[in-house]
Amino acid sequence: MTALVVAMDGPSGSGKSSASRGVARAMGLRYLDTGAMYRAITWWMLQRGVDLTDPAAIAAQVDEPSLVSGTDPDDPTVHVDGVDVAGPIRSQEVTGAVSLVAAVPEVRARLVAMQREIIGKGDIVVEGRDIGTVVAPDATLKVYLTASAEARALRRTAELNVEAGGPGGTTVEAQQAAMARRDTLDSTRKTDPLSMADGAVEVDTTALNLEEVIAEVLRLIGERSSQEESELDRAHIHERA
Ligand SMILES: Nc1ncnc2c1ncn2[C@@H]1O[C@H](COP(=O)(O)OP(=O)(O)O)[C@@H](O)[C@H]1O
Numbered sequence: 001m002t003a004l005v006v007a008m009d010g011p012s013g014s015g016k017s018s019a020s021r022g023v024a025r026a027m028g029l030r031y032l033d034t035g036a037m038y039r040a041i042t043w044w045m046l047q048r049g050v051d052l053t054d055p056a057a058i059a060a061q062v063d064e065p066s067l068v069s070g071t072d073p074d075d076p077t078v079h080v081d082g083v084d085v086a087g088p089i090r091s092q093e094v095t096g097a098v099s100l101v102a103a104v105p106e107v108r109a110r111l112v113a114m115q116r117e118i119i120g121k122g123d124i125v126v127e128g129r130d131i132g133t134v135v136a137p138d139a140t141l142k143v144y145l146t147a148s149a150e151a152r153a154l155r156r157t158a159e160l161n162v163e164a165g166g167p168g169g170t171t172v173e174a175q176q177a178a179m180a181r182r183d184t185l186d187s188t189r190k191t192d193p194l195s196m197a198d199g200a201v202e203v204d205t206t207a208l209n210l211e212e213v214i215a216e217v218l219r220l221i222g223e224r225s226s227q228e229e230s231e232l233d234r235a236h237i238h239e240r241a
């Protein structure tokens, strides 16, 4: 069988990270969070005081930091210049700035090349916005996760409250507005907008719990793998005839 690559795309809060990690764990696959890579570069640019409203300033610095992404679904890591930035990349400051950095073509070129190199070894679940469309259009399975704007905001608010150990200073309404702003920025940039890839299967997670989402993706992988096997069988029969 050819190397398995599962592409998981979708907007913020649709459940990509949780579902991708669950699927990777269940199947013993590697896991790559490409959003964490965009966040890590953004963290570094903020540390350096780069003017994020100036795409040329971002482009001029993009090759400076070293970036290393781990692929263990039980311990996804990201290091910038040797510093573990798993915590800081989730800060509101980074979340508020990441769309500006991710819109710069030079940033995307560097990160897409790194992502393709990691994916090249196969047997991996990769999550992001443009995995099925740009990074790995030949993936074995392409999933596009969605959920209603309200469900996504509710999930994110609950997550922030847990992190803060109580009401985390945000409301579902504020969260929904912030996510809508970021989705708009992510989907209106000129390069690689947030869109569904050809051949992707849409999974609406609004009414599904995490276990149900993981089970559905595992079912789709099984379906795709048996389709591939029967196509191979047909090709062999054709060759022999
Ligand atoms: N199907 C689901 N039902 C309820 N909550 C979910 C579901 N999938 C994910 N979550 C929760 O929603 C939040 C956002 O999920 P996450 O996987 O980080 O989404 P994304 O990577 O798409 O931004 C997390 O707190 C996660 O535990």
Ligand SMILES: Nc1ccn([C@H]2C[C@H](O)[C@@H](COP(=O)(O)OP(=O)(O)O)O2)c(=O)n1
Binding pocket: 011, 012, 013, 034, 035, 036, 038, 039, 098, 099, 102, 127, 128, 129, 130, 131, 182, 186
């Ligand atoms: N393949 C990707 C992944 C993320 N991005 C951008 C878009 C997002 O606003 C940021 C952060 O992505 P991340 O997946 O961490 O965001 P969420 O956890 O879904 O809120 O990076 C991208 O442009 N392309």
